[in-house]
Amino acid sequence: MRSLRPHFLALLVALALTATAAHAALAVTKSAVQPDGNAMRAIRHYRATTLTLHRVMGHRVRFRKLRRVSLEHARKVWRRRAVATRRRFVQGPPHKSAWLCIHRYEGAWSDSGSPYYGGLQMDISFQASYGRPLLMAKGTAENWTPLEQMWVAERAYRAGRGFYPWPNTARACGLI
Numbered sequence: 001m002r003s004l005r006p007h008f009l010a011l012l013v014a015l016a017l018t019a020t021a022a023h024a025a026l027a028v029t030k031s032a033v034q035p036d037g038n039a040m041r042a043i044r045h046y047r048a049t050t051l052t053l054h055r056v057m058g059h060r061v062r063f064r065k066l067r068r069v070s071l072e073h074a075r076k077v078w079r080r081r082a083v084a085t086r087r088r089f090v091q092g093p094p095h096k097s098a099w100l101c102i103h104r105y106e107g108a109w110s111d112s113g114s115p116y117y118g119g120l121q122m123d124i125s126f127q128a129s130y131g132r133p134l135l136m137a138k139g140t141a142e143n144w145t146p147l148e149q150m151w152v153a154e155r156a157y158r159a160g161r162g163f164y165p166w167p168n169t170a171r172a173c174g175l176i
Contacts, residue, residue: 039071039072042075043071045082046075046081047078047082049085050081054085055133056089056131056133056134056152057151057154057155058130058158090147092151093151093154095154098170098173099153099154100150101173102170103119104173105169105172106120106121106169109145110143112140117141118141118149120149120150122153122165124140126156127140127141127152129156130159131148131152134148164176
């Protein structure tokens with residue numbers, strides 16, 4: 001009996017050490033698996049910004065999935081995409097000078113006179129056809145920024161409408 005007591009104590013000590021080591025390893029693994037909340041929040045923000053601006057500009061974009069990358073790398077990739085997209089958005093549409101000329105003859109950017117809204121005097125059906133995301137998020141065109149209004153007009157231009165939704169002002173600007 002006395003010879004079993006030291007072995008029994010050694011076994012209990014070994015089990016206690018194993019349990020402590022396993023618990024510590026589990027804690028390390030959990031912290032490694034738990035995503036960093038700030039990085040995830042930043043990725044969501046950059047991704048939403050990028051996709052929203054592409055939608056407003058009328059670009060259909062598909063991004064390759066990021067596979068097996070760190071959160072920090074994914075954050076950097078989405079930040080780079082968001083910055084490039086915002087830069088393109090702020091540059092304005094290709095026919096920006098034409099839209100500014102049309103605006104000069106139309107109304108204020110915040111004109112809310114029904115049935116035409118905004119600086120390019122867009123009616124509701126026009127806004128619903130070419131600016132649905134903005135119409136749903138911000139309301140009619142007088143609530144949109146001037147760049148957003150120009151990008152919606154650019155979408156109509158690309159869809160084949162040209163400058164014909166503004167026949168008199170486009171003619172005055174020499175566009176038709």
